[in-house]
């Protein structure tokens with residue numbers, strides 16, 4: 440099945456650069472080079488990004504925070520509003536670089552809603568930790584919230600957001616915690632063991648939005664099969680019940696077993712299966728409208744380029760087989776710029792074995808976490824938490 444896909448790309452994305460920091464924008468360049476070498480970019484339309492203007496950003500952030508980011512862009516000694524910290528150090532041009540990423544995600548939302556594409560991807564987006572009034576977790580402006588707000592303003596009645604980053608999608612959840620039009624689902628490493636410390640099953644939304652915040656807190660060490668079991672036990676049932684106009688996904692790949700910042704154990708192949716499942720669910724539950732963002736991912740060479748190339752390929756409807764060799768020109772580029780570490784050899788890593796579907800009454804941390812999430816929100820969607828078919 441070929442799909443009409445667009446991606447937003449701008450070399451200006453590489454200016455979102457905290458310096459000596461785990462989030463290195465070179466991962467985006469490595470991804471685009473790999474996708475180009477494999478012919479993936481030939482099958483989708485690339486569009487440039489334009490910086491989000493102040494009026495757009497004010498729909499997501501407070502005016503005094505925007506002023507602070509502007510000041511920080513010119514003043515390397517600035518601190519406050521979460522800026523000038525180890526996680527979010529200030530850098531010259533921070534405002535413009537952040538506004539460009541946000542503008543890219545907003546543009547992807549607009550193009551998608553107009554029907555220019557069935558699927559739109561912004562791999563620089565997915566900055567899900569930024570809050571209304573402060574920076575957090577490497578995120579300055581919350582491009583995801585801007586994209587969803589853009590969809591709602593354009594006429595979308597219901598938007599579902601699925602966040603598969605290893606960290607809780609706290610900024611997006613917070614923005615829509617009392618808004619029943621937006622279903623946020625985040626699968627992440629248990630927050631008692633990882634930043635940002637929120638995202639337990641008990642966080643379900645408030646008021647009329649009860650049940651529209653969903654959290655699956657996965658035990659450290661969760662592998663492909665466990666992760667996919669949890670995903671399929673929670674996400675398809677909720678999306679089928681919610682029937683969104685658009686499926687928005689944050690596809691952070693810091694769930695990888697080599698990721699330096701977290702402790703899940705997914706392979707490239709598990710991440711690819713997750714992305715394929717999201718694509719299928721967009722067609723099944725959201726009229727095919729799928730807006731996909733990047734997110735975390737600190738395996739700059741061995742993880743991000745492969746997984747997000749799979750994301751771009753998935754959006755075109757033409758997958759790249761895991762056995763596909765890494766193109767020699769990509770490898771040569773990495774060596775030419777002086778990279779001396781171990782390079783990937785093919786687009787996959789492992790043979791993905793089928794997962795055991797979740798059943799009620801299972802023992803252990805993972806099945807307990809799945810059951811806790813289902814019990815917390817399934818009844819609010821008229822679904823049976825104990826019926827594995829729901």
Ligand SMILES: [Zn+2]
Pocket residue numbers: 441442557558718722727754756
């Ligand atoms: Zn499709």
Ligand SMILES: [Zn+2]
Pocket residue numbers: 604605606691693734735736
């Ligand atoms: Zn993350």
